[in-house]
Amino acid sequence: MKNSDALVIIYGLASATSWGAGDFIGGLTTRRVSVYRVILVSQIVGMTLLLVLAVLSAEPLPAFDNLLLGGMAGISASLGLAALYRGLAQGRMGIVAPVAAVVAAALPVLVALYTQGFPSSSQLAGFGLALLAVWLLSIAAQGGTFTRRDLRLPVLAGIGFALFFVLIDRVDDAALFWPLVAARLTSACIFGLVTIARRHPEALAAKQLGIIAMAGVCDAAGTAFFALATHVGRLDTSTIVSSLYPAATVALAWIVLKERFKRRQWAGIAMALAALALIAL
Numbered sequence: 001m002k003n004s005d006a007l008v009i010i011y012g013l014a015s016a017t018s019w020g021a022g023d024f025i026g027g028l029t030t031r032r033v034s035v036y037r038v039i040l041v042s043q044i045v046g047m048t049l050l051l052v053l054a055v056l057s058a059e060p061l062p063a064f065d066n067l068l069l070g071g072m073a074g075i076s077a078s079l080g081l082a083a084l085y086r087g088l089a090q091g092r093m094g095i096v097a098p099v100a101a102v103v104a105a106a107l108p109v110l111v112a113l114y115t116q117g118f119p120s121s122s123q124l125a126g127f128g129l130a131l132l133a134v135w136l137l138s139i140a141a142q143g144g145t146f147t148r149r150d151l152r153l154p155v156l157a158g159i160g161f162a163l164f165f166v167l168i169d170r171v172d173d174a175a176l177f178w179p180l181v182a183a184r185l186t187s188a189c190i191f192g193l194v195t196i197a198r199r200h201p202e203a204l205a206a207k208q209l210g211i212i213a214m215a216g217v218c219d220a221a222g223t224a225f226f227a228l229a230t231h232v233g234r235l236d237t238s239t240i241v242s243s244l245y246p247a248a249t250v251a252l253a254w255i256v257l258k259e260r261f262k263r264r265q266w267a268g269i270a271m272a273l274a275a276l277a278l279i280a281l
Contacts, residue, residue, distance in 0.1 A: 008233030009280055012241025015225035020248020022218030024256075027249075029211050035085050036198060038212055040191040045216030047184030050224065054177035062175035070179030073167035074186030080104070080160025081187075082194075087153035096154040097246075098138035102131055103158025105243035108165045112236035119236065126278030129271045130240045136268030137246035165239050168223075169230040176227055184220070237279060244272050 022042070029038050080100075087096035109127055118124070164183070171179045222245070229238035247269060253259040261269075 005233060005237075005280065008229050008237050009241055009276065011225045011229035011232070012238055013244075013276075015222045015229060015238075015242040016245040017248045018218045018222030018225060019242070019245035020250075021252060022215045022222060023245065024249045024252040025211060025215040025218065029208065029215065033208055033212070034195075034198070036191055036195050038215070039081060039085075040188060040195050041209065041212045042216035042219055043184050043188040043191060045213045046220030046223070047181055047188055049217055049220045050177050050181045050184060053224070054181055057177065059175070059177050062172060062178050066171045066175040066179050067182045069167050069171050070182030071186045073164045073179070074183035075190070076160045076163035076167060077183065078160075078187045078190040080157045080164065081191075083153045083160060084157035087157060095151070096157070098135045099151060099154035100157040100161065101134045101138045101243060101246065103155055104161035104165070105131055105134055105239055107159065107162035108169070108239040109236040111166050112234055112239075116234055116236070119234065122278045123237065126275040127236065127240050129278065130244060130275035133268045133271035133275055134243050134246060136264045136271065137244075137250055139264065165226070165230075166235070168227055169235045169238070171227075173231050176231065177224070180220075180223055180227060183223075241276070241279065244275075247272055 026038055026042060084096065084100055087100070119127075168179065168183070222242070226238060226242045229242065250259075250261070250265055250269075254261060
């Protein structure tokens with residue numbers, strides 16, 4: 001395995017862990033606070049962290065087209081989040097979460113196959129196992145049937161997240177933090193307008209702000225690690241490994257909330273480990 005391949009997996013796993021932790025913290029907070037306010041505050045905190053990292057690293061301000069790509073990525077992520085939470089609010093979590101996750105992971109793989117060529121056969125097998133692992137780790141208990149209309153919002157959410165992955169991968173290698181700052185700034189503006197329109201004037205308690213800030217830090221860290229992964233390796237490998245974030249969310253629910261793993265979640269974890277082994281070959 002090349003050093004760059006190892007770095008992609010390390011950065012990808014760090015991204016998945018950070019994103020999974022952020023989702024867990026944010027999910028707990030939205031039980032008491034409007035989801036749009038949680039997203040808004042977390043985006044502002046994440047933008048601030050990324051801005052500090054950009055300044056401390058003395059990264060030069062990139063060309064405008066890189067900032068534009070970052071802004072477009074922020075719009076895509078915002079649309080993905082809006083569709084995701086709209087779908088979750090309709091009570092079809094068992095459909096929305098896994099479909100959005102798989103679409104978000106699969107589309108960048110197709111883009112990479114077209115722009116970067118085919119990876120090795122073992123990596124392709126690993127990608128397939130990883131997509132199945134993401135599904136098994138994301139899916140919740142569900143009953144009844146669903147129609148194609150029920151797939152509209154999760155597919156839109158997945159496309160929004162997938163476009164974010166693809167656009168961030170397109171920025172120059174020398175540009176890391178500034179495009180991410182542009183993405184967070186755009187997203188914060190969008191959700192700021194949504195929050196104003198929904199009229200949530202109540203102030204957040206200091207404890208709530210602290211918890212939401214933690215979610216924002218985790219989300220920003222996950223995004224930064226993903227950008228690092230795409231800088232040193234292929235888009236498909238970076239996206240697939242980073243998309244294993246539901247494993248971290250499930251693990252934290254097991255540790256903190258004492259939730260018990262379902263059989264399909266254990267199967268998902270086993271498949272994720274097998275997928276990582278195949279991708280690393």
